Amino acid sequence: MKQLLIFMRIISGLFSFFGCNNQKETKIIATDSSGNVQTINPNELLMTIPTIENTFPDFENKSDTNNLKILEDDWRQIEFVSKDQKHLIDQEIDSITYIFEHEMHQGKDYSTFKNLYVRRLITKPVSLTFEKVQLYLGDAKNKLAGININGNVGQVKNGFSISSQGFNYYGIKDENNVVSVLCFYIADTDVGSEISVDKISKFLKAENLYIVDWVHRQIADEKNVKDFFSY
Template sequence: MSKNLVRVVFIDADTGARIGRTELPLGQLPESFQPATTLELADATWAVERAEPPTAAQFAATGTLTLTLRRIESVPADDILYSLPTLCATLPAVAAAPAGADRLELHEDDWRQVELVSADLGDEVHAELRTVRRSFEEHARRDGQGRIHGFQGIHVRTRPVRPLSRPVSRNRLLNLLPPDVRDLGGIGFRGQRGIVPSSFAVAVGRVRLYGLADGDSVAVLAVKAEPDPAPQPAPQPGLVSGLERAMQEADLLLVDWCRVAVVGPGSVGDYLAAVGATGRE
């Protein structure tokens, strides 16, 4: 066999049986099967569960490669459900960061799901919320008790592109928060290394404030509330008063896109209590 060819054996992960064998040029095989890899074989799609040996350097030396595969069963489109009624259309790019750099790790689906928006963008907000509401009315799937267990359709939000129409000072925001605010570094996404450039994140109790800033000027300001396993009667007073003051000064509204809710400064404490972000960690 040519040294540029690799003998590849395919094994069914469910049965342990050999389902195929071929010889492939080394250049047609990936450097590694460590990332999730799929391939087409016998008119079906298979996921590579294990590669022996795992890297091109190793199977180039041996001339053999064994791939253990698990067949991916196709799911009818009508059976696919989304867990959320809406997502933000664009995610910020992630850049390399020093090893061990602090970051708030978000699931990609969480990006800008609860955010502060300038009040003068109310028309854009309510136009988007009307479409999110249709996800509940037309695409929600419910169990026998009427509880939603998924959405067959989802609204991908494109507006507002710039949620803060006027500059918001990050330093002023931090000065309004309680003194025990913790700096979490930047923002990262689960499953991706690195940090979003110009991002920031802080924590007050179980509430995370994060966003994007150009120097002291905040362009995106979002909220992630971590439910409290042992709820207290009310959120931290310093956090509530600080957020109220910041929202009043910059004329902001809190928008919870998935709950189809718009919250003014005077109701932010009730909102945090309602979503379970109460007490201290």
């Protein structure tokens, strides 16, 4: 049986499939690199990541060149979560571990997954004022902007991004400036990384938070966050 690798656009292409109950009857229509339309059996797909988040943000029809740009597959993959939700974190990681143990496909020089786990348990990872987020993670020179997600028109509604000391953060806040989603994105540079990790450590301790990398099943608090950013 020929199997197909899905390297990007997992959320937009597969989200409805993994969220429905009649997976065996579902077919995916896609266009290959030659422009030919193909009907794909979902059982033949291989995914490059083991998990995605169930919720996806709304968008508004405007944008800015300074916005943080991320891939769909990266949405909420490394995020801050209240320690009060540790039992839910453990449940989600147990389900992701099942994918690693039972749904992994090992190729000659690559590893992929025959299925993925859709996280649904943590709908509101944090509840913080935007001022606190800026106070702990920003600095006098930090850049504030919005979020663009590859493959989607416009920017994330009520979204924000902060770039400080080479580290990028993004999230969603409401009209009262209360942040309910706060995530970490890639570091642009190693310059200032030690300062940024120290800031994150103080932030985790003060606000009773973990930082969680769902794809790699890593959890850190203020005591081991330096190891979290060194693996």
